Amino acid sequence: MSSKMMRGGYWDGPYSMTVMDVPQPDVGPDQVKVKVAYCAICENDVWISSGEFFEVQPPRILGHEFCGKIVEVGKDVKHYKAGDRVACNMQVFCGTCWYCHNGYEHFCQNIVQATGAFAQYAVVSEKACEHMPDDMSYEHGVFLEVTSAAMYSVERAEVKMGRSFAVIGGGAKAQLELMIGRQKGACPVICIDPSEVRRKKALEMGADYVIDPSSEDVQEAVLKITKGHGVDHVIESSGIPENCSLACDIAAACGTVNFAANYLPGTKCTLDLWQLRLMKQLRVHTSIQSPYLFERTMEYLPRMEVEKLITAIRPLEELNDAFLQQRDHEEFKILIKPWDEKID
Ligand SMILES: [Zn+2]
Ligand SMILES: [Zn+2]
Incomplete structure (x- = not known):
């Protein structure tokens, strides 16, 4: 782990999120580090945070619907550079196992997860990134994952x-x-x-x-x-x-x-x-997830009036309240904003 710190929202028990100083995640050779502009709360996050879904348990940083600006790339990264605006998938598939070869990458046996994005930075494989068009706002791009599903x-x-x-x-x-x-x-x-x-x-x-x-x-x-x-x-x-x-x-x-x-x-x-x-x-x-659909979704996303679904934008420090808001009220999408400053 790097010695540099950031703010991150830890899921530490049923419906409990604690925002604290945590080490920034390290960047692997084929990975990029994204300064998170927004991470949306997914209905799945609320479901997972109940603790009833046995496969994912605390403590960990959740958050998988995110976009932002690349600030660092690993030495083997080919298609992205610092400064690129991207929206991301939460996981990357190996491309070589039986499932990947037969059209079912979402059942890949060697999935690598991105680090949780209810944090100021997230690290993800370059294969899980999609470039955002210049005229697409982060408020729009953050809908990539849910739109693909x-x-x-x-x-x-x-x-x-x-x-x-x-x-x-x-x-x-x-x-x-x-x-x-x-x-x-x-x-x-x-x-x-x-x-x-x-x-x-x-x-x-x-x-x-x-x-x-x-x-x-x-x-x-x-x-x-x-x-x-x-x-x-x-x-x-x-x-x-x-x-x-x-x-x-x-x-x-x-x-x-x-x-x-x-x-x-x-x-x-x-x-x-x-x-x-x-x-x-x-x-x-x-249907579960969205195999092989991220690239097509980014092509299609400009046509979708996704901003109509944003019901609140809240700072990372209010993550716990935002989760309760999503759980208890008829919210569509709450966006979590980890930085006070605007990311261009
Ligand atoms: Zn989701
Ligand atoms: Zn695979």
């Missing part, structure tokens, strides 16, 4: 022009899925969420219809909107297990369903297999 989720739902599309849930990733689905030509686009704030945002992001499951019969409402067919492409983005069966219930015959949210280990749900196969012949998919 939304793109993958929409691709797995096989959304098509002129076909109906519904997203169950209205969090940040769900809102991006709605926007991408609409831009892909899906019609009509429907959002199902009990929160009025989220339904309102969904209309702003591209939904044609919103349904409140706490006061409406969802299936009835969907049939009315889709002229009795059901929805051709459904994404379950709420993380509520029962909504996986709801997704199949509202799907049209020969439609596609994609379960794209987090479910805790051991989560079970009951699906009506008679309906799923005999009555509908559904294609049921899941």
Whole structure:
């Protein structure tokens, strides 16, 4: 570890973040050191910080949706230099294992993680970086990772022009899925969420219809909107297990369903297999992360009005409160800003 220090936000217990002086991470030969402009709080970060997800445990610095300016590069780095503005993936894949060779890099057996980016600096492999266009703000570029996950989720739902599309849930990733689905030509686009704030945002992001499951019969409402067919492409983005069966219930015959949210280990749900196969012949998919999509996402990102989802920008020193704000309120994206000064 380097002897230089920085401010970093340590996750040290369930829903507890302590910001303190920590050593700056060292830069390996193929890595770059990024002065973090913003790191967004991801729904996954809040989920992980509960401690219920056994694979990741404290103490550690979280934060994986980040962008900033490169301040140092390792001796073998070829495509980046100090001063470059980049948005990053949290992990880099080996490119040589069976999974990487067969189109499933997100199941790579030799993943190297970036250092956590709820800190003033993060270190990451150059392979996990994407150059940001000169006219893209950091407030925009910080959406690279979550947008790539939304793109993958929409691709797995096989959304098509002129076909109906519904997203169950209205969090940040769900809102991006709605926007991408609409831009892909899906019609009509429907959002199902009990929160009025989220339904309102969904209309702003591209939904044609919103349904409140706490006061409406969802299936009835969907049939009315889709002229009795059901929805051709459904994404379950709420993380509520029962909504996986709801997704199949509202799907049209020969439609596609994609379960794209987090479910805790051991989560079970009951699906009506008679309906799923005999009555509908559904294609049921899941999606996790966004294999091979970062470059394409950076190409596409300028077209996405992602800033509409920023609900707060808070200094790193307020990380703990920001996490509680994300957990307890209907926030879309809270950006954490580790530096007082503006990074150009
Ligand atoms: Zn994320
Ligand atoms: Zn691999």
